[in-house]
Amino acid sequence: MTPLAFAADVAIAAPSVTPPASAFEPRVVNVIDFEALGNGLTYSVNYERLFLAWNVGLRAGASFLTYKVSTAQGAGNLTLATLPLVASYYVGPPRHKLELGLGATILYTDASSDAEGTKFGSSGFQVAATGVIGYRYVPPRRGFTFGAGFTPLVSARKGFLPWGGANAGYAF
Numbered sequence: 001m002t003p004l005a006f007a008a009d010v011a012i013a014a015p016s017v018t019p020p021a022s023a024f025e026p027r028v029v030n031v032i033d034f035e036a037l038g039n040g041l042t043y044s045v046n047y048e049r050l051f052l053a054w055n056v057g058l059r060a061g062a063s064f065l066t067y068k069v070s071t072a073q074g075a076g077n078l079t080l081a082t083l084p085l086v087a088s089y090y091v092g093p094p095r096h097k098l099e100l101g102l103g104a105t106i107l108y109t110d111a112s113s114d115a116e117g118t119k120f121g122s123s124g125f126q127v128a129a130t131g132v133i134g135y136r137y138v139p140p141r142r143g144f145t146f147g148a149g150f151t152p153l154v155s156a157r158k159g160f161l162p163w164g165g166a167n168a169g170y171a172f
Contacts, residue, residue: 027052028138028171031145035061038151038165039084039105039130055090079110088132094140101132105153128155138171145171
């Protein structure tokens with residue numbers, strides 16, 4: 001047997017070593033979602049970056065809402081803008097997670113008055129501590145993601161607000 005023939009026989013007999021298919025699949029690391037109620041109070045559009053090696057997610061969102069108010073004393077506009085910032089830790093199997101998070105929601109309120117100068121409340125910025133205890137579905141690759149949970153807020157002006165929310169979006 002020649003050395004070349006021997007090498008060919010060994011190459012055929014040796015098992016091929018290939019990495020698992022999951023090594024080639026893209027991993028979910030970004031999430032864009034819409035949250036009803038939740039950390040943004042009325043709604044928020046959020047971006048979350050997942051750090052899968054540590055089961056941690058960092059999320060930032062924003063919302064803006066303005067509406068007209070009319071009373072016997074006059075009319076005006078009320079404005080609410082929020083910026084929720086949350087860091088979450090995910091526990092559980094790859095797709096179904098318990099989400100535990102802490103963060104802050106920056107709130108801006110403005111109450112404009114009518115031509116007669118009627119005041120409708122206080123205006124300005126405030127910060128509320130917030131948290132998340134909830135469920136989150138995380139797809140294995142890309143796709144639809146959703147969740148729901150208890151999202152209380154605590155502020156110096158308003159105290160404790162038990163709150164909740166639900167979100168749906170796309171993970172990629």
